[in-house]
Amino acid sequence: MEHHITITSGTLELAATLHYPVQVEQTSRRSLDKLPIIIIAHGFIGNRIGVDRLFVKAARDFGQNGFMTLRFDYGGCGESTGEYGAGGLDALIEQTRHVVDYALSIDCVDPQRVTLLGHSLGGAVALLAAAKDKRIKTLILWSAVAHPFNDIVKITGKSVYEDAVQQGESDYLGYTFTPGFFNSLANHHPFEQIRKFNGDVLLVHGTDDEVIPADYCFLYQKIFWLRSQGQCDKEVVFQANHTYSSADAARQAIEKTRNWLIYLEKRREEWYDWTI
Template sequence: MERQITIKYGKETIAASLHYPAETPLKEGRCKNRVPLVLICHGFVGSRIGVDRLFVTTARELADAGYLVIRFDYLGCGESTGSYGREGLASMVAQTKAVLDYGISCSDVDPTQVTLIGHSLGGAAAVVTAAADRRVKNLVLWSSVGYPFSDIVKITGRQLYDDAVKFGHSDYLGYELTPVFFESLAAYQPFQEVSKFQGNVLVVHGTSDDVIPVDYAFLYQKVLWTRHEGRCDKEIIFQANHTYSSGEHRAQLIKTTKEWLDGQETLQTQWQNWMI
C-alpha cells in the first residue's frame, strides 16, 4: 500500500510517498514485529520518481520485501514547495533529517534498521546526514558525487556558475540557481564526512556512468576501510549508466541493494540474540 503525504519544513512543504511493507516479519529480540525503514534521497534537480521511475520501482520492491520506504522531493523539486536553487546542500541535509523524524515516528519502525539510500547529489546529502545523525544505521550510495561543487559545475557548465556569481542567479533547466547554492556545495567534502559514519555502507556504481566517475566508488571504499567501526561493500555494475536505465542494470541494482539490506537485518538479529 502507498500513501502520498506532506511533511512540514518551516514555511515550506516536502512532498513524499510512503510505501508500507507488504507484511510485518516476525522476528526475535527486543525489536520483534518491527519493520526496517528506508529513505530514498534523489539527486540534482531530480524528484522522488527518479529517471525512468527508478525510485518508484525500488520503493515498491523493497516494500514488497517488508521495508517501510519513504521517497521524497527536496524543496523546489517534484511536488514540494520552495525554490531549489535558493537552497543548498546544508538545507538538503536538514530536509533529510525532517523526513527522518517523520519516518522514525511511524509506528512499528525498527530503530536499529534505519537506512538512507542516496543517488548522485542525494548521496552527498545522505552521507552528511548519516555522519551527523546516529539514528542512521546503514548507508547505500548509488553513483554518489564525491566533490559536490566540481561535480555539479561539470553538469551545469562553468559559464552557468559564473553567471550565477555575476548576476545573482542563473537558469538551469528552469531551475534558478544562486551563488548560495553553489557555495553550499563547496562547503562539504563527502569523502571526509563519510569517515565519521560508523555504520555499514554499500557503494554501487556503473562503469558507463559519464556523469559521476566510477572511480569514486573505489575512493569511497578506500576511505571507509580506514574506519574503526562499520563495514563497506562495493558493487560495480558493468556498462550501467548514471541512472541505471537498462532493465538488466536496474534489476541488478535493486537486487544487490535488497540482498545487502536483508543481510544487515540478519546481522542485527544475530547480534540481538547474542546479547540476549
C-alpha cells in the same frame, strides 16, 4: 500499500510517498512490531520517482521484502513547495533530517534500523546528513557525488556558474541558482566527513556512468575502510549508466541493494540470538 503524504520542513511542504511492506509476516520474528525503514534521497533537480521510475521500482521491491520505504521530493522538486537550491546544500541536509524526524514518528518504525539511500548528489547529502545525525544507522550510496562543486558545475556547465556569479543568478533547465548555492557546494567535502559515520555502508556504481566517475566508488570504499567501526561493501554494475536506465541495470542495482539489506537483517538476527 502506499500512502502519499506531506512532510513539513520549516516553511516547506515536502511531497513524499510511504511504502509499507506487502506482507509483514515475511519479516523476521522480532520485526513484527518494529520495522526497518529506507529513506530515499534523490539527486540534483530530481524527484522521488527517479529516472525511468527507478525509486518507485526500488521502493516496491523493498516492500516485497519486509522493508518500509519513504521517498520524498526536496524543496522545489517534484511536487514539493519552495525553490530548489535556496539555502544551498545545508538546506538539503536539513530537509533530509526533517524527513528522518517524520520516519521516526511512525509507531512501527525501529529507530535502530534507519537506512538512508542517496543517489548522485543525494548520495553526498545522505553522507553529510549521516555524519551529523546519529539516528541514521546505515548508508547506501548509489553513484554518489564526491566533490559537490566540481561535479555539479560539470553537470550544469561552467557558464551557468559564471552567469550566477556575474549576474546574481542563473538558469539551468528552468531552475534558478544563485552564487550562494554554488558556494555551499564548495564548502562541503563528503570525504572529510566519512569518519564521523560508524554504520554499515553499501556503495553501488555503474561502469558506464558518464556523469559521476565510477572511480569515486573505489575512493569512497578506501576511505570508509579506514574507519575503526562499520563495514563498507561495494557493488559495481557492469554497463550501467548514472541512472541505471536499462531494465537489467535497474534490476541489478535494486537486487544487489535488497540482498545486502537482507544480509544485514540476518546478521542482526544471528547476533541477537547469540547474545541471549
